[in-house]
Amino acid sequence: MAIRRILREGDETLRKTSRPVTEIDKRLKTLLDDMADTMYAADGVGLAAPQVGVLRRVVVIDVGEGLLELINPEIVETEGSYVDVEGCLSVPGRRATVERPERCVVQAINRKGQLIEVEGTGLLARALCHELDHLDGVLYVDKIIEDVTGREDE
Numbered sequence: 001m002a003i004r005r006i007l008r009e010g011d012e013t014l015r016k017t018s019r020p021v022t023e024i025d026k027r028l029k030t031l032l033d034d035m036a037d038t039m040y041a042a043d044g045v046g047l048a049a050p051q052v053g054v055l056r057r058v059v060v061i062d063v064g065e066g067l068l069e070l071i072n073p074e075i076v077e078t079e080g081s082y083v084d085v086e087g088c089l090s091v092p093g094r095r096a097t098v099e100r101p102e103r104c105v106v107q108a109i110n111r112k113g114q115l116i117e118v119e120g121t122g123l124l125a126r127a128l129c130h131e132l133d134h135l136d137g138v139l140y141v142d143k144i145i146e147d148v149t150g151r152e153d154e
């Protein structure tokens with residue numbers, strides 16, 4: 001397990017489209033382990049593989065409900081929308097509001113190769129949409145409604 005370097009906004013890798021995973025091998029499992037380590041070390045709630053320079057469709061998320069490892073995730077259902085504050089480990093020091101679905105359902109495979117379905121509402125729905133955007137080269141800064149950097153929240 002190791003902590004990897006997180007690419008920052010401005011790095012072209014973050015703007016590329018990631019390719020689907022075709023084989024769950026040792027290398028991929030190491031990537032998943034390292035991504036979780038990197039996310040926790042950075043005190044984040046989600047991390048996508050392109051953020052550590054790997055253009056594969058892999059994300060890890062933990063909004064305080066346990067670690068989710070999603071390989072080739074796809075949003076299959078969304079419902080509602082709401083605006084809330086977001087940040088991104090690739091855009092440190094900045095916070096802004098973004099509109100996201102209130103609820104979403106994602107299908108993916110786990111590290112055992114099993115098809116899984118994750119239903120998220122609120123923060124989890126937001127994290128899922130944010131991380132999946134990374135796989136298509138989209139950053140939340142593309143969707144900002146209002147920059148609230150430096151403002152106290154809650």
Ligand code: NI
Nearest residue numbers: 087088089090
């Ligand atoms: Ni992000």
